[in-house]
Amino acid sequence: MRTFRRYVLAKAGWYLLALLLAMALNFSLPRLIPGNPVTVIVSRTVSGDFPAESLERIYTTYVREFGLDQPVHVQFLTYLAGVLRGDWGTSFMLYPAKVRDLIGQALPWTLALQVPSILVGWLLGNLLGAVAAYTGGRLDTGVLTASLLFSNIPYYGLAIILLYLLAVQLPLFPTGGGYTFGSLPNLSWTFLADAARHHALPFLSLVLVSIGGQAIGMREMALYEVSADYVQYGKMLGLSDRKLIRYVFRNASLPQITGMALSLGTMVAGALVTEMVFSYPGIGSLLFTAIRQSDYPLIQGITLLVSVAVLLANFLADLLYGLVDPRIRAAQRGER
């Protein structure tokens, strides 16, 4: 058990280092912008006639927020403390809205879209890959080719095609948004049904792409498992194909868990762009607007959120991997 704890601690240490690095990158961003960032920001935020008094107030707000009068390392510590306290800064484009609140409003939509699509895509894709690898022959070739095709239509490409075909050409689904324009988000059945209709198309496009990607990865993993001695032995004992596919699926899906965690960064990026395509009111659309408006605090907040989420998911996957696979569990505990 002590070795297991040491394993967890070592892993946690690495992830902490990665997190620190990500935060340092986040921190240095607005400071890399040429010129005095605050002047740039203020001139961007405010245009036209503006009372000098309020201009002055905005200016001092930002100077204090960035702590520009302090040495760099103090600035970094101030930034860290602010982030930990949940003070993620103030948006430029929607001044004086807090970045935290803007992200808080968008996050539920993104989670509702990404979590189920990643899970469903993972499960279906891996099943498909395992069956293809085990069965071989035509099915295998077919699955491989189809998966290659689907996983290679870029996320947003498939999203655009689906949007065009199923919302514009055949108006089966709404052409965008998270709910019908003009209605107010609430928990009534009518609203939820409406939200589900808007959810379907972005969900479908994310699932289709990740099925393909997962199937390819799983097929490759499962090929090694299928030729493993235990599968051959199972056949000689008369185990059914269904049972053996289940063995293969389980054993090959363990590495696939970390595989998924590692590819999460790409998947999240793809999902954010997919949101944009469907004008889905999540983090992706928020990011798109923030970039177009050069809303640096908001961009920073979103990239920080994405880094933390991906790092956390990776860490959890590492632990889960250790818990699920007896071979690894044994190695962690030093049973071998």
Place this chain on the structure above:
Amino acid sequence: MGATVRMLFASRRFTLSLALLLAVVALGLLGPLVSSRDPLLMSGGMFEAPSREHWLGTDNFGRDVFTQLLYGTRTSLYVGAIAGLVATAIGVAVGALAGYRGGWLDEMLMGLTNVFITIPSIVILILVSVSLRTRTATIMGLVIGLTSWPWTARAVRAQTTSLKTREHMDVARLSGLSTPRIILFEILPFMFSYIFMAFILQFFGGLMSEATLSMLGLGPFQTVSLGVMLQWALLWEAVRVGAWWAFLPPVFFLTVTSFSLMSLNASMDEFFNPRARDRSARAGARAVARLREVAPHAEAGDEPAPDALLACWQLHAAYVSPGLPPVWAVNGVSLAVRPGEVLGIAGESGCGKTTLAHLLACHLEPPLYLLKGQIRVAGRDPLTLSPERLRREVRGELVAMLPQGALNALNPTRRVGALAVDVVREHHPELTRREVLDQARRRFEHLGLPAAVLDQYPHQLSGGMKQRVVAVLSTLLNPRVLIADEPTSALDVTSQRAVLDLLRRLLEEGIIQSVVFITHELPLLQQVAHRIAVMYAGRLVETGRVEEVLAGPQHPYTQALVRSVLAPEPRRGRARVEGIPGAPPDLRELPQGCAFAPRCGVALDRCRVEVPPRFRSGDRDAWCWRLLEEGWLPAPVAGRRGLPPGDG
């Protein structure tokens, strides 16, 4: 190298994807010469549909989409290529250095690599792109490459560490070459294909990253790429307006390019990764049919005794993969095992013993094909059964196998008890889990194995215990025949004895009735077998009662085997024993005549031309021309000898 490339081109997937990729690249290189328009200047009305004037219509600003597509493809490919080159170069340098030097440098570099892998690259890309004052295509490619190298570094490091242990590396080190020279000239050339595949993946990643960034509004300034086209289409609502020509072409081109890259990668993987290749080579039906015609016809008089429990006659089987010469693993073997009998099969490695075991266990899977011959198990012909009935009624029920390398035969993530439940319930679904576990527990205890192993995972068992567990699992359903393939070869002496005792016990208790025991160790057969069959190059060379064969081997190969392993007297047990010079023949190119002739000290001219027929004397068979000569046999044997070939 030349041969490798030629064989690569024989793969349809490889040639097609390469052609596709080259077509896109050609378009990107030559395309802009075709159109005299400027992709960024207005040349028509807003969202004009495709016409002769504008082949792919115009976008929201009246710019020609076709021209944009040509320039966009060029920019996207350019960004992808730069990113791919940068990422591959850094990744290979870091990975090779870490893998070759090892130690603290390795740990530091890999720690860094892993940190960079976990930070999502999109985050770095967004932050850096936002901060850049100018974003040209070159700078974008550089930035993307700088964020994506860790994957390559990790893979290259793994390859390098395995290459490092090879012999020529020691030579290079001893001759005093510097580290960079060794990496450049001794390591990298050996993973050229691997590096190329890594580059393709990075190229693909760069292409995708460029499109993602451009869609987000962080694309290259003052130029058009496929991603930028998509961003425009989205920003100006081309999709909702229904102007398909403004967004379908860039999507199509992105898809085709990435598909060709990934497909190229998959085809090369299939080629360089033997496991994947075996699978691509499955459908050899026509090749097999041809080989069936070539295989010799059965000799008369081979039908087995009616009381045989497991019998085969005139089995011919080969491993067949298209494009490769067939491996003739079993060439006309006839055997019979009677109830209560232990039949030993002996021979060096690579003589077709394991293949024969698989045939006898009715386990036929591509690329192994049965070309000719018959098998009977307890009077039934398993080859005529449907796969489903074969699985339910024969495997595990009538014949079971104790496979070679049983150490890996257990599913590593399943407890032994759960495996037992799987096996038994597959054949007897009416039993509950609990009933099966109780039965298994009784069986384990009865045979002297601790019942606690049922709750354990395979990795918790010792090698000897694992082997015994596999033996008990194989016989849970009381099969008539157990085929044991080298069941003791990887074990220490104590564990060997335990396994042998267990097999003996299974026989005595009547749990199984017969055993086919395959081994390359003759002394073992002396202990356990009643009869033995000696195999060489997929053929039988001698069969008979074990004590007769070992005391007076008739075939020169058996004689050599006996000499090489049996110390004649216990006192000389430690004395050096003779080996057999040479090695068994390549099963892809069997020599004409007797396969042993090239190694045989007493071969005749005839031996090199004609395959010797069977010579039967009493209960013994041998396949050797020398048996025609009077006085050939060196040791006294019972019965007549030197009979002309005949059916006995």
